[in-house]
Amino acid sequence: MTQKLKAWFMGLPKALRILIAALLIVLVLLVPRFLTSSYIMGIVCRILLYCTLAGSLNVINGYTGQFSIGHAGFFAVGCYTTAVLSSHYGWNFWFTLPIAGILTAIIGLLVALPTFRMTGIYLSIVTLGFSEIIRLVALNWTGLTGGPLGIKGIPAPQFLGMNVRRAGDYYYIFLLFAVLFLLITARVLKSRIGRAWMSIREDQQAAQSLGVELVKYKAMNFAYGAFWAGLAGAIYAPYINYVDSNTFTLDEGFNILSMAIIGGMGTLGGPVLGSFVVNILNELLRPVSAYRLVVYGLLIVVMMWIRPQGLIGASDSMLANNRTGLDLLERLGFKKRKTA
Amino acid sequence: MDYAISIFVNGIVQGSIYALMALGYSVIVGITGLVTFTHGEVIMMGAFASFYVFELFGNNILIGAVGSFIVCGILGIIIYKVCYERFLAAPRHIALICTIGASMMIKNLAQIVFGPNQKPMMGIVKNQLVKIGPVQLSVLQLVILAIVLILALGLSLFFSKTKYGVAMRAVSQDKTAASLMGLNVNANVLLGNIIGCGLAGVAGMLISVYYQAFQATMGGPLGMKAFSASVLGGLTDSRFAALGGLFLGIIENFGIAVSSASFRDIFAFIFLILILILKPQGFSKKGGIKL
Numbered sequence: 001m002t003q004k005l006k007a008w009f010m011g012l013p014k015a016l017r018i019l020i021a022a023l024l025i026v027l028v029l030l031v032p033r034f035l036t037s038s039y040i041m042g043i044v045c046r047i048l049l050y051c052t053l054a055g056s057l058n059v060i061n062g063y064t065g066q067f068s069i070g071h072a073g074f075f076a077v078g079c080y081t082t083a084v085l086s087s088h089y090g091w092n093f094w095f096t097l098p099i100a101g102i103l104t105a106i107i108g109l110l111v112a113l114p115t116f117r118m119t120g121i122y123l124s125i126v127t128l129g130f131s132e133i134i135r136l137v138a139l140n141w142t143g144l145t146g147g148p149l150g151i152k153g154i155p156a157p158q159f160l161g162m163n164v165r166r167a168g169d170y171y172y173i174f175l176l177f178a179v180l181f182l183l184i185t186a187r188v189l190k191s192r193i194g195r196a197w198m199s200i201r202e203d204q205q206a207a208q209s210l211g212v213e214l215v216k217y218k219a220m221n222f223a224y225g226a227f228w229a230g231l232a233g234a235i236y237a238p239y240i241n242y243v244d245s246n247t248f249t250l251d252e253g254f255n256i257l258s259m260a261i262i263g264g265m266g267t268l269g270g271p272v273l274g275s276f277v278v279n280i281l282n283e284l285l286r287p288v289s290a291y292r293l294v295v296y297g298l299l300i301v302v303m304m305w306i307r308p309q310g311l312i313g314a315s316d317s318m319l320a321n322n323r324t325g326l327d328l329l330e331r332l333g334f335k336k337r338k339t340a
Numbered sequence: 341m342d343y344a345i346s347i348f349v350n351g352i353v354q355g356s357i358y359a360l361m362a363l364g365y366s367v368i369v370g371i372t373g374l375v376t377f378t379h380g381e382v383i384m385m386g387a388f389a390s391f392y393v394f395e396l397f398g399n400n401i402l403i404g405a406v407g408s409f410i411v412c413g414i415l416g417i418i419i420y421k422v423c424y425e426r427f428l429a430a431p432r433h434i435a436l437i438c439t440i441g442a443s444m445m446i447k448n449l450a451q452i453v454f455g456p457n458q459k460p461m462m463g464i465v466k467n468q469l470v471k472i473g474p475v476q477l478s479v480l481q482l483v484i485l486a487i488v489l490i491l492a493l494g495l496s497l498f499f500s501k502t503k504y505g506v507a508m509r510a511v512s513q514d515k516t517a518a519s520l521m522g523l524n525v526n527a528n529v530l531l532g533n534i535i536g537c538g539l540a541g542v543a544g545m546l547i548s549v550y551y552q553a554f555q556a557t558m559g560g561p562l563g564m565k566a567f568s569a570s571v572l573g574g575l576t577d578s579r580f581a582a583l584g585g586l587f588l589g590i591i592e593n594f595g596i597a598v599s600s601a602s603f604r605d606i607f608a609f610i611f612l613i614l615i616l617i618l619k620p621q622g623f624s625k626k627g628g629i630k631l
Contacts (some may be wrong), residue, residue: 182586297444
């Protein structure tokens with residue numbers, strides 16, 4: 001569907017294309033003018049934040065077929081880095097950003113390095129453990145992280161000369177980073193590095209025999225994903241204004257994971273859609289919020305049964321390789337699609 | 341010195357429970373050839389099952405063990421139907437994601453049904469101390485050791501002596517060859533899943549009796565410990581997995597003695613990372629999966 005949309009768009013005359021793009025940009029920039037309710041702006045900000053987070057997880061899970069589940073851990077590292085640097089040491093928010101990203105990437109790399117020679121499951125368990133360990137460390141290292149009390153009153157950043165306080169202002173920061181993430185990642189994926197990642201996903205042995213250094217590219221991939229997760233955490237810290245370890249439970253990691261899986265892995269649009277779907281579902285399920293994660297779990301299982309690549313995932317990759325799913329669809333009365 | 345010995349003994353008792361979890365884990369991974377994330381939740385369900393069995397039938401630890409084995413065996417059938425049956429031939433990550441989804445469902449449903457708070461499980465076994473030489477043990481610890489030993493020996497006999505056990509080993513080594521020899525692969529995988537989950541259930545009961553408390557969120561760290569222990573056996577070799585569990589228990593107890601109990605789950609993680617650095621393939625022999 002996305003391809004059809006793209007083909008239709010590219011078929012338009014150039015002036016019209018520019019006009020549509022400009023209109024879209026103006027519309028997106030004016031969103032806080034139309035949606036003045038801070039409740040709705042909060043949801044929009046969450047959607048944009050999780051676009052970056054789920055997208056960075058998708059870089060790891062969807063493009064090299066490694067399987068990280070402890071993304072909340074990297075999110076936490078980034079968040080605490082900014083919180084500590086800006087509230088304890090009075091750093092400017094914008095200087096803490098690269099530190100948070102790079103620190104997260106380094107820590108992620110150190111944790112994942114022993115697993116790159118093994119099959120994916122080892123990485124899954126190590127990241128799962130790491131996420132829980134980070135939470136425990138944050139809870140118990142009272143001197144640095146405030147322990148169970150957390151860190152309060154993280155200073156608001158300056159953006160274009162004004163203090164960013166309301167959700168409507170943070171919207172622009174979240175938007176900036178979501179767009180930056182998508183643009184940069186799109187470039188990386190078109191480069192040799194991105195192609196190497198995808199070849200690892202499709203067939204490790206074939207990739208290796210064609211000269212792709214597995215450990216090097218897996219490490220680059222993992223560090224890249226962790227970097228953006230750390231960055232997302234760094235932006236989240238002043239937005240939420242109060243960081244404590246309860247934010248970063250395993251459930252948070254599963255929340256991010258379900259966005260990537262439901263939206264679709266292996267495409268840039270997938271996690272964006274997933275972030276929309278899951279966050280709006282989150283609001284709809286608010287009256288029965290205890291069942292939220294049950295529903296996500298059910299959706300994940302149903303996705304695997306029917307459409308393992310997710311809603312708009314890479315249907316031409318091994319992520320979509322599941323004959324049983326098609327059988328099920330046929331039994332439910334859908335016709336088999338003809339493959340051209 | 342006495343202090344060190346008592347830590348060591350506590351470590352062995354706790355390690356034997358971890359060993360039981362790791363046994364179940366390696367049976368499941370060995371027989372399905374796919375990994376599972378539901379193990380921790382199955383352990384948690386075992387604790388709840390035994391709690392209700394104790395309420396209904398009185399505080400008999402053997403009846404509790406049978407009850408939690410049966411309940412978790414049934415859970416194993418459900419997990420097999422949801423996560424494995426259709427995906428034995430599909431790419432590995434599909435079953436993996438499926439088990440993550442299933443574990444999210446089980447864990448959160450358990451929190452809704454049973455409540456999120458910690459529940460006490462007291463006085464299942466009389467609290468008496470027994471002195472053997474310099475070693476002081478409680479009756480409970482002896483009971484735990486005995487149950488784990490009996491189950492481990494029973495499992496070993498089952499796999500080496502009985503027809504079903506041999507069939508399961510064949511399936512775990514090569515599914516295609518096994519089906520060519522006339523074995524029903526799906527039935528064997530189902531049976532392996534039931535046994536693995538049942539053992540996890542018993543382990544869940546033992547750990548909650550040992551800690552005298554249990555809760556719906558305890559599954560996550562325990563599942564990770566089961567995994568870390570079975571990494572020592574290359575995920576599929578039960579004997580080294582059990583040994584890994586023992587090591588893990590001892591390391592954990594000494595670690596807590598020098599730091600604090602709030603860091604309990606960190607030692608399993610350090611153990612896992614160390615094995616991955618030093619001996620990533622574990623100690624299983626090459627050439628097929630060994631049970």
